[in-house]
Amino acid sequence: MADEIRGIAASNGVAIAKAYKLVDPDLSFEQRTIDNVEAEKGRLRAAFDASKADLEQIKAKALVSMGEAESEVFTAHIMVLEDPELSAGIEGQITTDKVNAEAALTAITDTYIAMFEGMADDNPYMAERAADIRDVTKRVLAHLLNKQLPNPALIDEEVIIVANDMTPSDTAQLDRNFVKGFITNIGGRTAHAAIMARTLEIPAIVGSEVATQKIADGQMMILDGLDGLAIVEPSGEQISAYQTKGNQYLAQKAEWAKLKDKESVTADGKVFMIGANIGTPKDLAGVLDNGGEGVGLYRTEFLYMDSKELPTEEEQFTAYKAVLEGMAGKTVTVRTMDIGGDKNLPYLPLPKEENPFLGYRAIRISLDRDDIFRTQLRALLRASVYGNLWIMFPMVATLPEFRAARKIFDEEKAKLEAQGILVAEDIKLGIMIEVPAAAILADKFAAEVDFFSIGTNDLIGYSMAADRGNDKISYLYQPYNPSILRLIKNVIDAAHDHGKFAAMCGEMAGDPIALPLLVGMGLDEFSMSATSMLQARSLMKKLDTTAMQALAEQALDMDTNDEVKALVESSINN
Numbered sequence: 001m002a003d004e005i006r007g008i009a010a011s012n013g014v015a016i017a018k019a020y021k022l023v024d025p026d027l028s029f030e031q032r033t034i035d036n037v038e039a040e041k042g043r044l045r046a047a048f049d050a051s052k053a054d055l056e057q058i059k060a061k062a063l064v065s066m067g068e069a070e071s072e073v074f075t076a077h078i079m080v081l082e083d084p085e086l087s088a089g090i091e092g093q094i095t096t097d098k099v100n101a102e103a104a105l106t107a108i109t110d111t112y113i114a115m116f117e118g119m120a121d122d123n124p125y126m127a128e129r130a131a132d133i134r135d136v137t138k139r140v141l142a143h144l145l146n147k148q149l150p151n152p153a154l155i156d157e158e159v160i161i162v163a164n165d166m167t168p169s170d171t172a173q174l175d176r177n178f179v180k181g182f183i184t185n186i187g188g189r190t191a192h193a194a195i196m197a198r199t200l201e202i203p204a205i206v207g208s209e210v211a212t213q214k215i216a217d218g219q220m221m222i223l224d225g226l227d228g229l230a231i232v233e234p235s236g237e238q239i240s241a242y243q244t245k246g247n248q249y250l251a252q253k254a255e256w257a258k259l260k261d262k263e264s265v266t267a268d269g270k271v272f273m274i275g276a277n278i279g280t281p282k283d284l285a286g287v288l289d290n291g292g293e294g295v296g297l298y299r300t301e302f303l304y305m306d307s308k309e310l311p312t313e314e315e316q317f318t319a320y321k322a323v324l325e326g327m328a329g330k331t332v333t334v335r336t337m338d339i340g341g342d343k344n345l346p347y348l349p350l351p352k353e354e355n356p357f358l359g360y361r362a363i364r365i366s367l368d369r370d371d372i373f374r375t376q377l378r379a380l381l382r383a384s385v386y387g388n389l390w391i392m393f394p395m396v397a398t399l400p401e402f403r404a405a406r407k408i409f410d411e412e413k414a415k416l417e418a419q420g421i422l423v424a425e426d427i428k429l430g431i432m433i434e435v436p437a438a439a440i441l442a443d444k445f446a447a448e449v450d451f452f453s454i455g456t457n458d459l460i461g462y463s464m465a466a467d468r469g470n471d472k473i474s475y476l477y478q479p480y481n482p483s484i485l486r487l488i489k490n491v492i493d494a495a496h497d498h499g500k501f502a503a504m505c506g507e508m509a510g511d512p513i514a515l516p517l518l519v520g521m522g523l524d525e526f527s528m529s530a531t532s533m534l535q536a537r538s539l540m541k542k543l544d545t546t547a548m549q550a551l552a553e554q555a556l557d558m559d560t561n562d563e564v565k566a567l568v569e570s571s572i573n574n
């Protein structure tokens with residue numbers, strides 16, 4: 001019978017294709033004594049040549065699908081293979097110790113890796129050199145052992161990826177023409193891989209716990225990202241039933257597409273803004289295709305994460321300018337670097353912490369490393385003349401943090417103006433509301449900021465003391481818990497009492513259960529994955545604001561997440 005696997009529905013749509021396991025094969029081996037040194041060296045050279053051929057091919061493909069910067073990592077890998085010192089060292093080991101190529105290879109590369117890692121504290125590039133050698137060693141070893149390494153960049157047939165987890169860079173490498181969806185063992189709905197799947201518009205299931213264990217490479221499977229269900233080796237009837245389900249979803253999407261150039265307005269005529277969350281300028285096409293009225297969150301940390309060193313002011317300026325120009329005068333809210341927590345930079349080693357999510361991250365790093373922060377602000381200020389720029393700071397917990405950030409902003413602005421560089425006059429400065437302390441003190445913040453953007457992904461996690469990516473405790477990650485709703489209401493009311501703008505850029509803004517309540521609470525802007533925008537606009541069209549105000553009042557007075565969910569489900573005909 002077909003095996004069914006349940007997980008968290010992370011990105012809508014239905015895919016039917018063969019499984020492609022993004023899992024490394026077992027590369028263990030035994031050390032052997034060899035008689036024929038020349039033959040062993042020959043095996044090593046053949047494995048080097050085959051690895052190089054792989055990498056050339058992967059690099060060429062990556063260049064087309066991802067661009068030059070992202071393909072650079074493969075150039076670095078090829079350079080490792082071409083290093084004469086490395087191959088001479090391994091061959092020398094084969095000759096002197098009379099061991100098999102696998103043993104000689106790992107002995108020598110382990111020494112290099114240990115050496116580079118030893119230098120990494122003073123020079124972060126060394127950590128990357130070590131990582132490159134580790135990657136290349138794995139590839140050569142796989143060839144020696146006749147094992148196949150997964151090469152996601154080389155996929156050239158329709159597949160569904162099955163992995164333990166997907167890092168943002170794994171996800172960024174996927175070619176949408178062939179990768180029809182993915183399922184992972186770990187992760188939650190708001191983990192970055194899930195957000196990326198929605199940006200790419202491919203169905204995804206996360207947090208299945210058992211996908212890599214239960215699904216074999218090449219098995220036919222159905223991935224239902226609408227309900228979080230995967231079916232392995234489905235029957236003919238199941239395939240046709242899910243083809244129908246997938247087509248119905250596509251038809252629904254085509255209906256929503258008719259709203260692309262329409263306003264975001266309720267049945268009784270109240271107008272809201274629906275904006276998009278983006279990670280790179282490349283995401284703009286999706287924003288415009290899906291009728292985005294602005295960019296409500298530009299996560300600039302991807303600029304830092306996709307780079308081998310701190311991006312220069314010029315590189316940042318180019319990216320910010322592209323987004324501002326691309327949005328042609330519509331609001332673009334740029335969030336300054338949100339590094340730390342689960343987002344690390346290889347070239348900016350952070351101290352090891354017991355609780356990185358409660359540690360040195362986001363605005364805390366920016367205020368400490370104001371050299372990095374000033375470069376980013378200068379790039380933003382210079383780009384500001386190309387559109388309508390709003391800037392916000394992530395993870396602000398206290399007023400002095402905001403004031404310090406604003407002071408640095410004002411200083412950089414004054415410096416640029418003194419140099420005669422044009423800067424927009426009306427850049428708005430706001431904060432993300434992700435820390436409960438800021439949500440509670442929203443009235444004080446509202447007197448000083450221009451706007452709020454509620455980051456519910458983190459706000460829910462910090463309020464419920466439940467990690468957003470931990471599927472073991474996902475039952476506690478409760479967006480509709482009245483405690484969360486009250487925090488949100490407090491923030492929106494505080495903003496409006498001071499004549500300020502209240503936005504939300506956490507995933508909750510696009511959630512069909514939350515949206516009616518947020519309309520009732522008077523949120524001004526809803527910013528979400530581009531692919532959720534038209535569905536949200538369609539839902540908004542059916543809502544009456546007075547009725548939603550009453551619904552929100554009722555929800556705010558309830559006891560539990562489930563009660564609120566049931567209330568909305570019974571009141572709204574989605």
Ligand SMILES: C=C(OP(=O)(O)O)C(=O)O
Pocket residue numbers: 297299338434454455456457458459505506507
């Ligand atoms: C939008 C948010 O930020 P991120 O998802 O990037 O942490 C949030 O926390 O809601």
Ligand SMILES: [Mg+2]
Pocket residue numbers: 434455457458
């Ligand atoms: Mg956040």
